[in-house]
Amino acid sequence: MRVVLTGASGFLGWHTRLRAHAQGQHDVVAVTRENWADLSALVGSADAVVHVAGVNRGSDDEVERGNIALAEDVAAAVRAAGHPVRVVYANSIQDGNGTPYGTGKAAAASALTALRAEGHAVVDVRLPNIFGEHGRPRYNSFVATFVHAVAAGESPEVADRPVELLHVQDAAQALLDAVTTDAERLDPRGTEVGVQEVLDLLHEFEASYSTGEFPDLSTPFRIALFNTYRAALFPQRYPVLLQPHSDARGTFVETVRSRGGEGQSSISTTVPGVTRGEHYHLTKIERFAVVQGRATIALRRMFHDEVVEFAVSGEAPCAVDMPTGWAHNITNTGDDVLLTQFWSHELFRPDAPDTFPHPVAQEAGA
Template sequence: MEPEKTIKIAVTGAYGFIGSHVSEILSRSGYDVVRIGKEQFQESLKEAIANCDAIVHLAGMNRGPEQSVYETNIDLAKKLIAAIGTRKPHIIFSSSTQQRLDNPYGRSKQAAADLLKQWATQNGGSCTTLIIPNVFGDRCKPFYNSVVATFCHQLLNGETPTILEDKEIELVHVNTVAFHILRLLQQPPKTGEETIIGEKKIRVSKLLQTLQQFMELRKKQVIPDITDPFVRNLYTTLDSYATGSDRVHNPELKTDNRGWLFEAIKMEHAGQIFLSVTKPGVTRGQHFHFGKLEKFCVIQGEAIIRLEHPDTKEIIEYRVTGPSCVDIPVFHPHNIENVGQIDLLTLFWSSDIFDPTNPDTHPKTVGK
């Protein structure tokens, strides 16, 4: 159920990597989101969070001089508590799996979590601390806090990534974090810890290898198999770092006296889509496939699509006008003829990417 528009949520660090995603998803879900950036946090935090029902505290520092990192994260929690005063909004605090490690960043996150929990206990409020693993996704700053962002940036800029430590890391996509926060806000507030389980544990070397494979497929204008949600999220992250001409692909346009054709989309897991124009009176096809499944989708014009049964030799005709789609079964010789007065525009889907060394296309004229 969509929440009432009057529910007001403050998000600190709202213009950062995680904060921008959280703010957008909460806003799209019907909440009145108060976005608090660094300047507003320092100068007008009390006014900004006034009348807020909940505060998602994402502001923090995770890179820089160790003492500065440690002091900053604790100071942010103290300032937030002071700005809240006697009110009792539900606080959702973004911590990290580093909280359990003995380093300045981890200790600062633990100390901040303790302060916020203490505030909740003493004032009858509630604070949920989220323990979050390594977050990745679009718009994350390279060379800052995500090896995924750094690798994606380097690969798309022709640079050679370097592995400093080939350890196993636990990764979670930024949208997973944002939607977890959304679900927390839809539930009764509580004080305690919640751990967001990562979507994948992977060695840094394997991560880089996967991204490099994406790049090789990208050069061939092939979309990798993205049926696995983690792989999909990793690929969309890489794609988000493409800029300018990297976003433009110019497939080869094949022309002859019949019209033209080009391969529009190739998918490692789902074949390819190509588009053709066939001139009036022209017939395409006259072949069959052993294992390749196809769909002919007439978008514009009038066509007859013919199938010949491999055993009975019966010829089945489908007279179609756009938009209309016809399934082409295996072993059935088939063709498509433009019987209209204008160019025939057809979208074809094939279950396999065309391989010139093994095309699985066998000549056979329908009816002969």
């Protein structure tokens, strides 16, 4: 299906676009602030619209009216299409809670669900608090605020309370499920945790990962939160320096230390001039450690231009951990065979490899 995705460059929009790209089931047309004026024309040639664009911060009036205006624009574009268009709305559990945001989201939902009477399918997806990689502190969620604070060596004050947290990739899956569901409403559920518990876990991650050691990754929530945390550290804290221990026999280097969960290690040899990788992951935590030879590790965040490169060598052992949603590769830049150890936090499963081919050297938007 041809799917128009509004808010494609935002937090939830980027993750939804990434997941759709990985699954390859839909032709996604990205709509951002830059091409919002083209919305009607783009919807006119689409089968569905996933409406993610929203206003989270601003004055009370800006938040309330902003969300309503965006939904009204989408509704007008659907009416002008001249054919049935499925609409998926990224709503919130705050819908109708009396706050400016909740009032705006409720009115936006009404503007969109009114399309049902005109022959358009509309699916209301009620999302709880979402968190994940590349969230903006003091904007997207308290988790993003905590992540950046802990990474900066700070300990924010906490008003503890229970909260339901849904990783943004799970939210993206719910939106993509809504493109084909027969239901009119979806209510994806997250994990019930305490706000203080989230901060304690982040401090645990920092204490472990600051030494190059992976923390306990024994639950899906821990994995999702750790991926969120390490995304905020990239690229400033990389590569991770490894400590060689040498004597007359040679050198010993510990490349991976992990406190819990699965884990799988492998080694590869690469001849000069050859590149390995050229893929990205949605969940997998992966470490590259060069133990012999010279190489360049290159990474690019999906749908962005900038390429981050690390020149690494077995003479100064170090490791680079691949952030999720970043295409990455490793190229032998030396004159001899390159020896690399690869480690991932989970066992390789052929039926669910979480590895999606994509080149690092490619223009943004692809």
